[in-house]
Amino acid sequence: MTEYNLAVLAEQAFDRLGDYESLFFEGRWLTSGEIHDRSARVAGGLRAHGVAPGDRVVVMMMNTPEVFVSYRAIWRAGAVVTPVIFLQTVPELRHILTDSGAKAAIISPELARLFLGAGEGLGITTFVVGEESFSALESGEPAGIEPRADDDLAALLYTGGTTGRAKGVMLGHRGLWESGRGLSAVARSMDTTRSLLPLPLSHAYGLIVTIGGLHADRRPVSVLQRWFDPAGWLALVAEHRLETSPVVPAMLQALLAQPLADHDLSSLRSFGSGGATLPPAVREKAEKVFGVTVLQGYGLTESSAVVSAETVEDHRPGSVGKPLPHAEVAILDPEGNVVEEGEICVRGPGVMLGYWHDPDLTARTVRDGWLHTGDLGRLDEDGFLYVVDRMKDLIIRGGFNVYPRDVEDVLLEHPAVQVAACVGRPDRERGEEVVAAVQLAPGQEATGAELVEFARSRLAKYKYPREVVVLDAVPLTSVGKIDRKSVRVLFTE
Incomplete structure (x- = not known):
């Protein structure tokens, strides 16, 4: 049995x-023994219901302990974890269910109506946590571990829904094992064992945090939030004397x-920030206000x-730190030459096995073993990686390149601004015009005109936004990233 089998790792x-x-x-409180025993029984239940090695099993839940149980059970049965974030429309969810060919699903009761509506006629065996179907699933005999090869499919994650139809990213046992080990080494450097988990466990970031915990050399203790709630987060830290929390920048803000x-x-003592680039002003303020070290990381589902x-x-x-031991990073131009600033490309066991049912897109994205991330970046002389921006978000104004992050970082230096999003708006004369939307901190006031002047005094003439609109809330994706597609729509409409 391969040493990289994630079920073996859990055992x-x-x-x-x-x-x-x-x-x-x-x-x-749940004990590690309870989670271990329940996952072995659920694995047996899945097998009894015909789930075979390689079958996709959808896990669509708010954060609950049953997510941990289900992931480990699915891997134990040799099947493929297919996590789905619960903020889906019926058409989006039906696409995922149809495309993945899911054999079974484990869902939260709050999501039953949505799921059953989207999955109508697909013949997916469905188990609802807290109801008889799931209770029966974990009432049988514990199952042993199904052997899996290093490159057998362990997880199928759907991503890219904000830019088109979600595509399935195939991740193997070894890739997730290695990535989790790298993250665990970072956690050891923090010297913390008590963490608060507000991330959606159905997202790649949340998934790898759970795998990282399986590599721990000391007993990790986690407090889980059903969903992120800032007031509740603060109360839990105080009550349980928690030391660290993995977050996305929007959560910190x-x-x-x-x-x-x-x-x-x-x-x-620390935050781990990922999922999106952390603005320097937010990092500086968080370290000062909380008296902690904020450690940033970089990665993508692929x-x-x-x-x-x-x-x-x-x-x-x-x-965003140095590449972890399992990942090799190169900065390449479109011809594949190493350059000082260009596309961040990644090679190593963590690179996806490919896009589900899409060999053409796979071939365009992974070339000569290098995953082309679509992110612009650079490496310094000591091997630290810097992310400049997404290539597709680059604004070209009158022939000059404008990176939205540069504009957002400046706007976030204004004491009234809590969230900033910069995009390009089509412009007949200059090709694109730089514009931005902001969300103010509670109790703060500022006008769009004031913020334009603030940015103009700190940015080159071609860079500063010609228009800034103040919104009640800047649109975010389901995992807390700025939803630039929605922001662009605001300006184009």
């Missing part, structure tokens, strides 16, 4: 760390807008979630 973690109170959720003095946050990350011993302002 080894339990053998190594033993039975202890490992997960707190909504007033109740929301936390900074809370009345922090009302909570004892002295136990906090790279098994993580490529590089800072550690406590090795970090540099503005960078």
Whole structure:
């Protein structure tokens, strides 16, 4: 049996760390032994219902302990975890269910109506957590571990829904194993064991955090939020003396807008930030206000979630850390030559097996073993990676390149601005015009005209936004990234 089988990894973690109170959720502690036993029984139940190695099993839940149980059970049965973020429309969800050819699904009761409507006629065996179907699933005998090869499919994650129909990213056992080990090494550098998990576990970032925990050499303790709620996050940190939390930048921005003095946050030591690039002003403020170290990482679903990350011993302002041991990074131009600034390309076992049912897109994205990320970046002389921006988000104004991040970082330096999004608006004379939308911090005031002047005093003439609109809330995706597609629509309409 391959050493990279994720079910074997979970078994080894339990053998190594033993039975202890490992997960707190909504007033109740679960032990590692309980999670281990339940996952073995659910694996047996899945097999009894005809789930075979390689079958896709959808997991569509809010964050609950049953997500941990289900992932491990599916891998134990040799099947493929197919996580689905619950913020889906019926057509989006039906596309995923049809395209994946899912054999079974484990869902939250709140999502049953949506799921059953989207899956009508597809013959997917469905188990609802908290109801008889799921109880029966975990009432049988524990199952052993199904052998899997290193490059057998472990997870099928759908991504890219904001830019078109979601495409399935195929991730293998070894890729996720290696990526999780890299993330675990970063966690060791923080020297923390008590964490708060607000991330959607159905996202690649949340998934790899759960796998990273299986590599831990000390007993990790996690407190799980059903969904991110900043006020609840602060209360949980204070109550359970939590030390660290993996977040996306939008979460940090929301936390900074809370009345922090009302909570004892002295136990906090670090944040791990990923999922989107962290604006320097937000990082600086978070470190100052919380008295912590913020460590940034970089990755994408197609790279098994993580490529590089800072550690406590090795970090540099503005960078996303050095590539982790499983990932090789090169900065390439369109002809494949190494350049100082260009496309970030990644090679190594974490690179996806390909796009599900799309060999042409796979061939365009992974060339000569290199995953072309679509991100612009550079490496410094010490090997630190810097992300400049998404290539597709580049604004070309009158022949000059404008990176939205440069504009957003400046706007976020204004004390009234909590979130900023910069996009290009079609312009007859200049090709594109630089415009931005902002969300103000609670209790703050600023006009669009004031913010234009603020940016103009700090940016080159061709860079500053000619229009800034103030919104109640800047549109975000389901995982907390700025939804630039929606922002563009605001300006084009």
